[in-house]
Amino acid sequence: MSFGLEFTNNNNVVTVDSEFTRLVVLAKGVYVPNQESGLGSITNFPRTITSQEPPLVFIRPSGSSGIAGLCLMRVVGTPGAWTGFYVRAYDVNTLQPNGSYFACGFAATPLADYGMRLWDGNSKLLFDSGTPYARFTRSFQNWTYLKSDHTPQGLPRNYYRVNFTFPVGEFMLINTFGMPMLDDGVQSRMLYCWWDFSGNNLYAITVGSSNPFAFFLPAVFAKL
Incomplete structure (x- = not known):
């Protein structure tokens, strides 16, 4: 940066400058099981997020035992008017969708009544002292293939795992676990995520009509 x-x-790391927007927290709160007899969760942001691209949603399931299985995540709204997000439990045998979240984007929002703003x-607003930054903490994609079976509908299902602990204050990016993945055939394959609190495991599960074994999707984490 030549001026500004x-x-x-x-640690001599640039945290704010007048050229680039950092990952800014635009909303935060809790998500609860309020749809589909406790299997689904619709969460409304405290205010509409006006970015053109969907916000990145990081979640942290509540609980210290059992398995929290989440899937089918989608951001609700349209470009320039994102109002919330949806997420669903894997099935009736996993914990209900319940925990905390924050939503981020690479665009600040003018929220502070006093403090500092930077354009x-x-x-373009780059910084507002009322919208804090999120910090990426780690990512990994060293999944180990475990096994395959079939869903009750007869579709091939693959299981992958990684040793996992959930440090205090750390949240996982859920947007990527709501996207269908490429399959070997013309249909896409679905992607699911399990947090096994008791066993200290994180699982990724893929389901598709021609479900390949290759799986390289990174799991990404951040803190407020």
């Missing part, structure tokens, strides 16, 4: 404003932290040369 720049802040660095104690770039094109008048």
